[in-house]
Amino acid sequence: MKVIACYNIKGGVGKTASAVNLSYMSAREGNSTLVWDLDPQGASSFYFRIKPKVKGGAQGLLRRKRVLDDVIKATDYDRLDLIPADFSYRNMDLTLEQFRKSSTRLRRLIEPVEDDYDYLFLDCPPSISLVSENVFQAADVVLVPTIPTTLSVRTLYQLLRFCDKKKYKHLDILPFFSMVDRRKILHRGMVEDPPRTRSGFLASDIPYASEVEQMGVKRAPLPTYAHSSRIADAYRSLWQELKTRMNALPA
Amino acid sequence: MKKPIHYPLANKDSLPHWREQLLQHLPIESAPAETCRVHYYDSFDWRLFQANKVLVWQQRNDDAQLYLQARRNGSARIAIDLEQEPPRFANELPPGQLRQELDGLLDLRAFLPVATIETRSLPFQWIDKEGKTRLRLYLEQHRLVEPGGRRSLLCKRIRVAPLQGYAKTEKRVINVLEKEFGLSPQDDDLLDLALAGMHKVPGVYSSKLNIPLEPELRADEAMRRILLTLLDAMEVNEAGTIANLDTEFLHDFRVAVRRTRSAQGQMKTVFPPATLARFREKFAWLGSITSQTRDLDVYLLKFENYQKQLPESLRADLEPLRTFLKRHHQQEQASLSKQLQTAAYRQLKNQWRRYLNSPLPQRPAADDACKPIGEVAPRRTWRMYKRVLREGQAITPESPAEELHELRKSCKKLRYLMEFFQHLYPTKKIRALIKELKGLQENLGDFQDLEVQIHSLQHYSEQMEQEGDMTPRTELAMDILLKGLETRMQEVRDVFASRFEQFSSQSNKNRFRQLFNPSQVLKKTP
Numbered sequence: 001m002k003v004i005a006c007y008n009i010k011g012g013v014g015k016t017a018s019a020v021n022l023s024y025m026s027a028r029e030g031n032s033t034l035v036w037d038l039d040p041q042g043a044s045s046f047y048f049r050i051k052p053k054v055k056g057g058a059q060g061l062l063r064r065k066r067v068l069d070d071v072i073k074a075t076d077y078d079r080l081d082l083i084p085a086d087f088s089y090r091n092m093d094l095t096l097e098q099f100r101k102s103s104t105r106l107r108r109l110i111e112p113v114e115d116d117y118d119y120l121f122l123d124c125p126p127s128i129s130l131v132s133e134n135v136f137q138a139a140d141v142v143l144v145p146t147i148p149t150t151l152s153v154r155t156l157y158q159l160l161r162f163c164d165k166k167k168y169k170h171l172d173i174l175p176f177f178s179m180v181d182r183r184k185i186l187h188r189g190m191v192e193d194p195p196r197t198r199s200g201f202l203a204s205d206i207p208y209a210s211e212v213e214q215m216g217v218k219r220a221p222l223p224t225y226a227h228s229s230r231i232a233d234a235y236r237s238l239w240q241e242l243k244t245r246m247n248a249l250p251a
Numbered sequence: 252m253k254k255p256i257h258y259p260l261a262n263k264d265s266l267p268h269w270r271e272q273l274l275q276h277l278p279i280e281s282a283p284a285e286t287c288r289v290h291y292y293d294s295f296d297w298r299l300f301q302a303n304k305v306l307v308w309q310q311r312n313d314d315a316q317l318y319l320q321a322r323r324n325g326s327a328r329i330a331i332d333l334e335q336e337p338p339r340f341a342n343e344l345p346p347g348q349l350r351q352e353l354d355g356l357l358d359l360r361a362f363l364p365v366a367t368i369e370t371r372s373l374p375f376q377w378i379d380k381e382g383k384t385r386l387r388l389y390l391e392q393h394r395l396v397e398p399g400g401r402r403s404l405l406c407k408r409i410r411v412a413p414l415q416g417y418a419k420t421e422k423r424v425i426n427v428l429e430k431e432f433g434l435s436p437q438d439d440d441l442l443d444l445a446l447a448g449m450h451k452v453p454g455v456y457s458s459k460l461n462i463p464l465e466p467e468l469r470a471d472e473a474m475r476r477i478l479l480t481l482l483d484a485m486e487v488n489e490a491g492t493i494a495n496l497d498t499e500f501l502h503d504f505r506v507a508v509r510r511t512r513s514a515q516g517q518m519k520t521v522f523p524p525a526t527l528a529r530f531r532e533k534f535a536w537l538g539s540i541t542s543q544t545r546d547l548d549v550y551l552l553k554f555e556n557y558q559k560q561l562p563e564s565l566r567a568d569l570e571p572l573r574t575f576l577k578r579h580h581q582q583e584q585a586s587l588s589k590q591l592q593t594a595a596y597r598q599l600k601n602q603w604r605r606y607l608n609s610p611l612p613q614r615p616a617a618d619d620a621c622k623p624i625g626e627v628a629p630r631r632t633w634r635m636y637k638r639v640l641r642e643g644q645a646i647t648p649e650s651p652a653e654e655l656h657e658l659r660k661s662c663k664k665l666r667y668l669m670e671f672f673q674h675l676y677p678t679k680k681i682r683a684l685i686k687e688l689k690g691l692q693e694n695l696g697d698f699q700d701l702e703v704q705i706h707s708l709q710h711y712s713e714q715m716e717q718e719g720d721m722t723p724r725t726e727l728a729m730d731i732l733l734k735g736l737e738t739r740m741q742e743v744r745d746v747f748a749s750r751f752e753q754f755s756s757q758s759n760k761n762r763f764r765q766l767f768n769p770s771q772v773l774k775k776t777p
Contacts, residue, residue: 030328032252050383073416074414078252
């Protein structure tokens, strides 16, 4: 199982849209795919029309009073399952702190489902915290949707510095441009000459599109209602590129 | 994914009636009916079945998918979108995981249609107030589509597809189906039903010989049993050879012919000489009409390997050879197909079968006909083994290639004798000796292959010149190829001595003696 974290310190950059659409494409291709909605706001649970409620809450899960299998819900799409969000996730930091080896708790939690899924997508809450550290320990790849603006890029550097300091050797941090508006000079300039990072920006970027906002109305992954749109194509090429990058990683 | 649960319905049940019943008893919504066609594929020798997999091309209203998955439980599924009918070979699929997996499983074999099922289904969904589906249920009618297009009812059933995380809903539906409607679940696999409906038994083909024989059986009866099996093998591969579905049909067809000829020659003391002579001549003809096509098959299969032996800049220049080979292959294949549909071939088969099925003679003219096979077979095998040793020992580094070819032929005859009669010997021992022989055969086979290839390529090169296919660069490419093959041939030749030494080691000699000439062993032990 490959673990892909959709993460950014900033909010509203397209993390949930990426997690939902990429996981849908993965499942459509035949991969057993799981999404974990770690964000207490529960946006991906909402998109999949699944109640943002986990029996026993974050406590029950992290204390292993419940096995992961018990809280997994099938979505309306074949081979695509979800662990819903729960409002108690807002205190996940505090819950995690109670444990020894608190930063690898999440990783150990997902071990039992390792053979059941080909891909696990973690839809992460914004901010940088003990939850994020857990995510970095568990993930193979951190996918960072980045709006081509100064502030957004600044948070990307924050993230990179943080990971450098923590010396995550296993982790591949892959930023890509999200919500790109080609009419804006700043966006255009930054996409054409992306800031330098160690693994570089992915070549696929996701344009700003109203179809993405429609996800909230349709409550469904984008390709189900806008299959042949430009934006669906953009997600498809992002998924292909991501897979190629992951295949290059050591198993 | 949770496993679906199937509830069989009676064939006479009306689906509209069931639809009403379900809607009355469960808070579910119905969706428009769907029709879908599912085509199952496997290789002629059931490789996917053996690997416990199924390859399916599913056509629905607006999409079509080709997928490979585990049989029955449906896990480990790899799928691609595929609008048109799948190609015949894995390597013609778009690159990716599916192609890689199938290539590994099927190698040279084509995938052939096994069964087609047409399904009409009425879908139902249990939807909660968020608009989320909690369970799916289908009223299904499956029909088998026979090759002529005729459809016959396979089964009617209710399929419940529960979703992970919605156990309460599942329980409630099961309760209604089982308690209120009195249905009981049954795990029928559609492909199994379809195969049974067509009287197809999966997994029955293998080109390996394993013929049950009792040592006290009359030798002529034993030989007839073996030869009938070989005739069946020929006939089984005949249609695929004529249609050229893949190269392995002709290959297996030829192996059956070669084994037949070898049995006729090696066990000639068992058959009436005049009858045997007549058939031997006809089978020789059968061998000869199939050889050209097979040779060209082999070169086409080796082609990419040939290209890899060239420097990259010259690889494309070898293409004219491929064009040439393909053109000639087409001609040879057409003439072979024609020959296999002639009266002469049909008569040969019929007469041979009639002879093999005719009553055993009371007082046969052939010396060994009435002797027990348990005595004749080891004697003949021992004789051939001694010949192999004699011929092998006479070979020196200076011996001409022909001597190696003679030895190769003797080894093949020995191998066939050992395989025909393997049932007479302890399985472990005979298998171990066959393996020893194989090691020697591989070396001799490689040598012969290389020599024939060199000879043929030289011949093709002249022919290409005449047919106007040759360019200077192609000629250069072929020259380099030939040089490479010659070097390889020398290497193979150099290995021969050590391979033969191993085969003819004292311990192997003892093992051969023990199986095929027990009298000598007995004589030596006091």
